[in-house]
């Protein structure tokens with residue numbers, strides 16, 4: 265086996281393309297010299313007699329116009345890259361069933377369609393900057409890493425039948441308004457963001473993922489999701505209801521930030537967060553009752569907003585500090601102060617503020633001494649707006665049923681949030 269170098273560039277981490285050498289039966293005319301590049305259909309025609317191509321095939325350049333096809337090749341023992349052929353309008357390789365390395369299509373300004381009608385297995389796929397493309401057909405069953413970014417695709421149905429991947433990253437595809445995926449696990453990263461403004465995403469077979477980040481979608485459905493090994497983030501979406509009610513644990517940080525339309529969060533089975541819990545800038549989130557079974561938070565507890573209810577009634581341990589701030593005077597800090605007094609909050613900082621009072625303690629390194637100041641003698645706690653409750657539950661049904669809800673949130677810097685979590 266040898267490492268291919270054809271993947272050196274690209275936003276997706278270059279996967280290692282494995283060029284096997286058990287192919288001594290392949291005629292030398294079907295073996296591609298490294299560094300060779302195809303610039304005309306006539307060059308592709310030279311491979312018409314090849315069932316298997318060995319090596320990395322790069323198709324590039326301005327002289328390819330109209331359509332190009334790789335006619336009879338069934339397998340590429342190496343990678344296939346079509347890039348910078350800015351006059352190419354369509355590409356097909358309909359006999360091709362397997363690419364051992366990567367399939368890249370990048371910077372193809374006029375490309376309207378690509379067809380890989382038999383393609384079942386590829387190590388990694390990178391579709392990047394395809395502003396004219398409306399359809400890609402495949403029959404894919406096995407892909408390790410998938411990146412689809414900055415395309416005009418309205419559907420990624422060709423990728424919906426994948427069941428296991430390491431990376432699934434679909435971002436900045438302005439025409440893409442829905443994803444309905446059969447994925448069962450994502451061993452590295454699931455990232456969805458900045459697609460069509462009303463994008464509606466369903467991952468109802470997904471049981472676990474290493475980490476998940478979702479931005480700029482209007483509804484999500486993760487009906488089977490049980491665990492996230494690392495971080496889980498919902499950043500600047502127009503989601504109204506977040507119902508991830510089977511999720512039992514998040515190994516890293518759970519962030520719910522900048523979701524302006526969010527009125528309901530249901531993480532009712534969640535008992536354990538290995539990192540921080542960050543809930544901030546969700547302007548309409550008045551009642552936060554979906555964390556009532558949460559027992560441990562492995563890092564900081566940060567909840568900032570206008571909430572009048574925050575039910576953390578099972579919380580036993582917060583390993584980091586606590587910063588809970590709300591404008592509402594209906595929220596009472598009593599529960600958290602009690603937890604802090606009992607050493608349930610182990611970090612140095614303890615801040616709890618509501619519209620009426622504020623409690624701030626900076627403990628010295630000899631922790632334990634809790635001199636909580638500020639009595640929260642605020643108004644009657646617990647009660648909250650009945651209208652908000654009923655409208656949120658009807659919205660949540662719409663979201664759970666997968667209807668598209670118009671979006672109106674703003675894109676944001678996920679990276680900035682990640683920094684804020686440190």
Ligand SMILES: *[C@@H]1O[C@H](CO)[C@@H](O)[C@H](O)[C@H]1NC(C)=O
Nearest residue numbers: 265266284285286287288289
């Ligand atoms: C395949 O590669 C291995 C290691 O690079 C080498 O030892 C072996 O001779 C090669 N086999 C053929 C058939 O080329």
Ligand SMILES: *[C@@H]1O[C@H](CO)[C@@H](O)[C@H](O)[C@H]1NC(C)=O
Nearest residue numbers: 273324325347348349370371
């Ligand atoms: C293709 O175009 C991109 C963007 O314009 C550029 O960064 C890259 O170097 C080009 N690659 C080749 C092989 O010409």
Ligand SMILES: *[C@@H]1O[C@H](CO)[C@@H](O)[C@H](O)[C@H]1NC(C)=O
Nearest residue numbers: 452453474475476477494495
């Ligand atoms: C997701 O996990 C991968 C691999 O562990 C890591 O490289 C990446 O930074 C993670 N992304 C986020 C947003 O946590």
Ligand SMILES: *[C@@H]1O[C@H](CO)[C@@H](O)[C@H](O)[C@H]1NC(C)=O
Nearest residue numbers: 487488507509510660661664
């Ligand atoms: C939340 O989702 C679960 C399925 O995962 C469903 O049974 C439940 O009814 C939903 N709850 C609400 C309030 O929509």
Ligand SMILES: *[C@@H]1O[C@H](CO)[C@@H](O)[C@H](O)[C@H]1NC(C)=O
Nearest residue numbers: 451471472473474491492493
């Ligand atoms: C993540 O969690 C799943 C389910 O608990 C487990 O099968 C998998 O091995 C874990 N993956 C990593 C990278 O820890």
Ligand SMILES: *[C@@H]1O[C@H](CO)[C@@H](O)[C@H](O)[C@H]1NC(C)=O
Nearest residue numbers: 490509510511512513533535
């Ligand atoms: C709740 O989470 C636990 C893991 O903590 C899991 O075993 C259990 O099946 C989940 N329950 C539901 C109803 O999804």
Ligand SMILES: *[C@@H]1O[C@H](CO)[C@@H](O)[C@H](O)[C@H]1NC(C)=O
Nearest residue numbers: 521522542544545680681684
């Ligand atoms: C919340 O919004 C404010 C103002 O836009 C910003 O300064 C702050 O960083 C945001 N908080 C988070 C956690 O994103």
Ligand SMILES: *[C@@H]1O[C@H](CO)[C@@H](O)[C@H](O)[C@H]1NC(C)=O
Nearest residue numbers: 545546547548568569570591
């Ligand atoms: C609180 O609500 C007001 C108005 O509804 C909004 O402008 C403000 O950004 C909200 N603050 C937070 C922290 O969500």
Ligand SMILES: *[C@@H]1O[C@H](CO)[C@@H](O)[C@H](O)[C@H]1NC(C)=O
Nearest residue numbers: 572592594643644647648649
């Ligand atoms: C706070 O409580 C008062 C008295 O019960 C109630 O009238 C008001 O609507 C509550 N405010 C919020 C934001 O829940």
Ligand SMILES: *[C@@H]1O[C@H](CO)[C@@H](O)[C@H](O)[C@H]1NC(C)=O
Nearest residue numbers: 458461480671672673674675
């Ligand atoms: C995110 O959504 C908002 C409104 O829904 C939109 O204005 C913004 O352009 C989107 N961001 C991106 C990068 O698509």
